[in-house]
Amino acid sequence: MALDYRKCAEEIAKLIGGGSNVISAAHCATRLRLVIADNSKIDKKALEEVEGVKGMFESNGQLQLIIGTGTVNKVYDEFLAVTGVSAASKADVKAAAASKMPWWKKILKTPGDIFVPILPAIVASGLMMGIVEAIPKFWPAFGETDWFSFLDLVANTAFALLPVLVAISAARVFGGNVFLGAVIGLMMVHPSLLNAWGVGTAETIPTWNIFFYPIQQVGYQGHVIPVILAVLLMSYLEKLLHKIVPEMIDLFVTPLVTVLVTAFATFTIIGPVFSILENYVLKGAEWLAGTPWGATIMGAIYPWTVFLGLHHMYNVIEAGMIAQTGLNTWMPIASAANFAQFGACLAVAIKVKNKKTKSVALPASLSASLGITEPAIFGVNYRFMKPFLCGMAGGAVGALFGALFKLGAPVYGVTGIPAIPAVNNIPLYLVELLISAGVAFALTLIIWKEEKPKEEAAPVPAVEQELPTVSVIRCASGSIMQPVKGNVIAREAIPDDTFASGVLGDGIGVEPEDELVVAPFDGKISSVAESKHAIGIEGNGMELLIHVGVDTVNMQGDGFECLVQEGDEVKLGQPLIRFSREKIKAAGYSDTVAVMLTNSDDLEGVECGVK
Amino acid sequence: MKSFEYTITDPVGIHARPAGVLVKEIKKFVSTVTVNKGEKSVNALKLMALMGMGIKQGDTIRIDVEGADEDNAAAEIEAFFKANL
Numbered sequence: 001m002a003l004d005y006r007k008c009a010e011e012i013a014k015l016i017g018g019g020s021n022v023i024s025a026a027h028c029a030t031r032l033r034l035v036i037a038d039n040s041k042i043d044k045k046a047l048e049e050v051e052g053v054k055g056m057f058e059s060n061g062q063l064q065l066i067i068g069t070g071t072v073n074k075v076y077d078e079f080l081a082v083t084g085v086s087a088a089s090k091a092d093v094k095a096a097a098a099s100k101m102p103w104w105k106k107i108l109k110t111p112g113d114i115f116v117p118i119l120p121a122i123v124a125s126g127l128m129m130g131i132v133e134a135i136p137k138f139w140p141a142f143g144e145t146d147w148f149s150f151l152d153l154v155a156n157t158a159f160a161l162l163p164v165l166v167a168i169s170a171a172r173v174f175g176g177n178v179f180l181g182a183v184i185g186l187m188m189v190h191p192s193l194l195n196a197w198g199v200g201t202a203e204t205i206p207t208w209n210i211f212f213y214p215i216q217q218v219g220y221q222g223h224v225i226p227v228i229l230a231v232l233l234m235s236y237l238e239k240l241l242h243k244i245v246p247e248m249i250d251l252f253v254t255p256l257v258t259v260l261v262t263a264f265a266t267f268t269i270i271g272p273v274f275s276i277l278e279n280y281v282l283k284g285a286e287w288l289a290g291t292p293w294g295a296t297i298m299g300a301i302y303p304w305t306v307f308l309g310l311h312h313m314y315n316v317i318e319a320g321m322i323a324q325t326g327l328n329t330w331m332p333i334a335s336a337a338n339f340a341q342f343g344a345c346l347a348v349a350i351k352v353k354n355k356k357t358k359s360v361a362l363p364a365s366l367s368a369s370l371g372i373t374e375p376a377i378f379g380v381n382y383r384f385m386k387p388f389l390c391g392m393a394g395g396a397v398g399a400l401f402g403a404l405f406k407l408g409a410p411v412y413g414v415t416g417i418p419a420i421p422a423v424n425n426i427p428l429y430l431v432e433l434l435i436s437a438g439v440a441f442a443l444t445l446i447i448w449k450e451e452k453p454k455e456e457a458a459p460v461p462a463v464e465q466e467l468p469t470v471s472v473i474r475c476a477s478g479s480i481m482q483p484v485k486g487n488v489i490a491r492e493a494i495p496d497d498t499f500a501s502g503v504l505g506d507g508i509g510v511e512p513e514d515e516l517v518v519a520p521f522d523g524k525i526s527s528v529a530e531s532k533h534a535i536g537i538e539g540n541g542m543e544l545l546i547h548v549g550v551d552t553v554n555m556q557g558d559g560f561e562c563l564v565q566e567g568d569e570v571k572l573g574q575p576l577i578r579f580s581r582e583k584i585k586a587a588g589y590s591d592t593v594a595v596m597l598t599n600s601d602d603l604e605g606v607e608c609g610v611k
Numbered sequence: 612m613k614s615f616e617y618t619i620t621d622p623v624g625i626h627a628r629p630a631g632v633l634v635k636e637i638k639k640f641v642s643t644v645t646v647n648k649g650e651k652s653v654n655a656l657k658l659m660a661l662m663g664m665g666i667k668q669g670d671t672i673r674i675d676v677e678g679a680d681e682d683n684a685a686a687e688i689e690a691f692f693k694a695n696l
Contacts, residue, residue: 039650044652045645045675045677048643048654049643055654055657055660057651057653057660057663058650058651496628498627498628498631498632503631503632503634503635504627504628504630504631504634504658505658526659526660526663527659527662527663527665529626529627529662530665530667531623531626534626534627534662536659536662536663538659543658543659545627545658545659545662547627553623553626553627553628554623566663598658598659599657599658599659
């Protein structure tokens, strides 16, 4: 009988308190995995009665509904459509479940969540941009070549259109439709708008007069916060509309209204308000850069402005300085701050044990030394926070040095190593870089310690294990291999009535010759007995109980060693339980291992015995 | 729906064999039986889930029985718990 997926999804949605009560949704081979905001809204009893739901339980902060192979994905698709919840991977669901953290921590975490996924694009562009822009400093003629022109275009694409990448990533983080998010991002850098970097030099800025005040037709190149806020609003609107718009017209009304309203809000309020805030930041920066102490403070807070995406606007200050005095004294501050982030990131790259972090930190630090610090800040330093703070300290000391010796350069937009040929005093500039990076590097090495990831499961023992090859139970869902070496006996011959009678399902017994139980199929550990003598494993709809010995529960775990934990994913052949036959014999019990397919009644074509 | 609470006295708690016997007993009835311990609840026919709750001696659980034969079922299941668990 075919299941009505839509009906099933609708009933589930209703019984868990609607789409708004779902934090995230994912599915694995057999289950719908949901993270629920308010568990009290769930009608557990009724859920289990829903046609198509074969069972439910809660674990690790997830509500898991067993639906079945081949069916769960269809119910899942309908579920997303019904609730308006966006697709999440299993990892996302885990992350959401783990996010029972304070609100301020979540807010601080959001930029990282948005920027880490787009790191490959940033790293590629950042490194290329640093190199391409450095070459003309040594070889000015290169800057006139078509090669430079082409390479520069390739290098700056990701930065010039950064709002698009940010918008897509933000839409994913906030649970909005990524394509609508992309539209918002694209809109903010639309070619018809005046480029934000060109505003400083433009003679007149075109405006729209559609509301009570003129709206400047300016793009948001190099901006982050207005993009994130716009997409946050968009995602919220989209989810709200999915809920209140009648389903029949939802398909076209929701996207249209979402984009239109977000566009108005972005260009009328979010964008302009942010521009004003940004102007205040810049005015303060200009004043601060005038004194050594001001430079020290700016050297410290510069990375924050990079973090907020404001640093591109410094170009306006710098261009002004060059125009007036021919020397950009802001550059050494930026250089010190950036090079300090390089030092901190390099320290992390050297100290960290986690391979993934290392592989991010190394290229990120290289990119930072060339003056492109976003990968280092977003991908590494800010994520761990302490390296970021150490970098601020290094930047402050370096910037003070730069201000005291009145360092400067007639350029803007380049910092770190590529700026060397341009500075007014190369040896002193090198000293400044060394101080900045050195302080940050040393502080990070001392202060920062790698946090052990809590969620990480115990590493799978790398013991070479020959895979079990003898099939002992077969059914429509798969084959179960012999989990322990020895003589296989019929279920009825197991010296224990409970197992022999089939109350616990169909199965077989093994008279062990070995003392190791291994996983008989790929699956997940569903239960581990406190006394370590029995283990439940499920996979592909099969629920298997492996029970070592008869009455061995009375041994209270003595003579048994369990090698996995409840919830672990295990592979065929992976060691599960080690037991001592001697101790079982000494305690006066049979060591027969019972292998029971506990849900054999629900499975088709169950057949037991060696094959 | 009928409900009753029971405190486990069996020293090994609801483990493989007791769980199996319990499932066998419950299969006699058409009512749906749910075992609740704290926040967790499982359908008592689902052996693995039942064992996964890790119910030990001294734990108090609540059993909900719902269905056509709930009066009779609840009484017999309660008697079963007292006799075996």
